[in-house]
Amino acid sequence: MGGSGRGAVGDRYELVSLLATGGMGQVWRARDTLLDRPVAVKVLRSEFTGDTTFLARFRAEARHTAVLAHRNIAALHDYGEVAAGEAGPEHLAYLVMELVEGESLSDLLARERRLGVDRTLDVLQQTATALAAAHAAGVVHRDVKPANILVGTDGVVKITDFGIAWSASSVPLTQTGQVVGTAHYLSPEQAAGTKAGPASDVYALGMIGYECLAGRRAFDGDNSVQIALRQLRDAPDPLPDDVPENVRRLIARALLKDPAARFPDGAAFRDAVADVLAGRMLTPPPSDGGTRQFAAAVAGAARVVPARRRGTRLLAPVAALLAGAGIAVAGTQLLDSPMPSPPAAAQTRPSSVVLAADDFVGRPVGDVEAALGAMGLGVERVPQETAAQAPGLVTAVSPAGSVPRGTRVTVSFAVAPPPAPVPAPVPVPVPVPETPAAPSGGSVPAVSGEVVTVPAAGNDAVADDQQPSNGNGKGKGNAGGNGRGKANGRGQG
Numbered sequence: 001m002g003g004s005g006r007g008a009v010g011d012r013y014e015l016v017s018l019l020a021t022g023g024m025g026q027v028w029r030a031r032d033t034l035l036d037r038p039v040a041v042k043v044l045r046s047e048f049t050g051d052t053t054f055l056a057r058f059r060a061e062a063r064h065t066a067v068l069a070h071r072n073i074a075a076l077h078d079y080g081e082v083a084a085g086e087a088g089p090e091h092l093a094y095l096v097m098e099l100v101e102g103e104s105l106s107d108l109l110a111r112e113r114r115l116g117v118d119r120t121l122d123v124l125q126q127t128a129t130a131l132a133a134a135h136a137a138g139v140v141h142r143d144v145k146p147a148n149i150l151v152g153t154d155g156v157v158k159i160t161d162f163g164i165a166w167s168a169s170s171v172p173l174t175q176t177g178q179v180v181g182t183a184h185y186l187s188p189e190q191a192a193g194t195k196a197g198p199a200s201d202v203y204a205l206g207m208i209g210y211e212c213l214a215g216r217r218a219f220d221g222d223n224s225v226q227i228a229l230r231q232l233r234d235a236p237d238p239l240p241d242d243v244p245e246n247v248r249r250l251i252a253r254a255l256l257k258d259p260a261a262r263f264p265d266g267a268a269f270r271d272a273v274a275d276v277l278a279g280r281m282l283t284p285p286p287s288d289g290g291t292r293q294f295a296a297a298v299a300g301a302a303r304v305v306p307a308r309r310r311g312t313r314l315l316a317p318v319a320a321l322l323a324g325a326g327i328a329v330a331g332t333q334l335l336d337s338p339m340p341s342p343p344a345a346a347q348t349r350p351s352s353v354v355l356a357a358d359d360f361v362g363r364p365v366g367d368v369e370a371a372l373g374a375m376g377l378g379v380e381r382v383p384q385e386t387a388a389q390a391p392g393l394v395t396a397v398s399p400a401g402s403v404p405r406g407t408r409v410t411v412s413f414a415v416a417p418p419p420a421p422v423p424a425p426v427p428v429p430v431p432v433p434e435t436p437a438a439p440s441g442g443s444v445p446a447v448s449g450e451v452v453t454v455p456a457a458g459n460d461a462v463a464d465d466q467q468p469s470n471g472n473g474k475g476k477g478n479a480g481g482n483g484r485g486k487a488n489g490r491g492q493g
Contacts, residue, residue, distance in 0.1 A: 072130035126157035131266025137287035144204035198265035206254025
């Protein structure tokens, strides 16, 4: 099959229905025909199978997940690749995962906005337990977010998608200083381009806890760059008044800018949640875990480059992120001033931009078109009939990755499928009245679908078409007699 068509993969997995579409691929509900069980099949988009970096990340996801066997981590069953020409014109790569009956935390939050304290603590505890298992195996997820957390109908929470995870034994898939992850849940050290560690996953989980309790994300912005800058320097607004103090302390410590001041890993976060549930008060987080302390922690690891105006400084990885997004910031006193200055025009404009499809999927198509236009890209809208996404929201953006300015980007957006056709009414046959028996000594009018003249008593019944009968007789009526007389009952029967 192709990367997006329904069919079968690996001569074993029969695709049943599309579950989700992401920046790198699609996830299908499928059936393992060999073991006769339901599974989830994640298929890498065909446009990425020729990209060595994307393909390496996909393979890394398989390796990282394969070493993690835990109740709160979606299990990996199989991995496969099909070379171009074997089953179609495209190189195909796919993961076969445990099928979790339920929904993603992102879908749950989109529907309910706030989860309440008890449900939030339950999600945090189970997710932290999964991260504890990953961290114990030397794996850092690096992209913990609601879309990667599945809430089963049985209440079991499972974390998935280790596509950009890092482990001590893995080959680096990113360059030094490259920013990876999703901006809304990106730790400050990741935004600064320094190495992610278990505490980076803790920060992301703290962001998720904040969102569950507040009904909104801690930081928002017009683009990923603005959000990443806020992760580096801003403190979230206070949680709602109905959140207990001990829960506030839990989230506040997880969101400290300095990773050394947070819970060090998933196990510590899990234990802290257990303390909250048991009524044991947590130690208040330090009040000085802000921008200046974090700046001192990363000063030796992140190169600082001068901006246009004197006295301003910008961390190099964020500067690269700005350039990749087609945005230049001059006068951003990232490490010294309390608030960033407004963007200013760039002296030189990069020849290409970096597109992350996940930044656009789920947003209104008009907003995405405006954002891409501001980045120097053309847009071609492509409607996609689907009930999986609200009409008008973007379902896919292609191409992704490094894209030259002037490129025409295909933006697929959801439109409601046409209503099912109303079935045509089933014709009801009209009953044909039975021919009454002939009275003794009388005649029976013939019924042949033609006009029949009913004779007066004693006269013959003659059909207007004057066709011979279907019987063996040679008379002129339609009655099937054997005699040679007319069909008036006077034949020999």
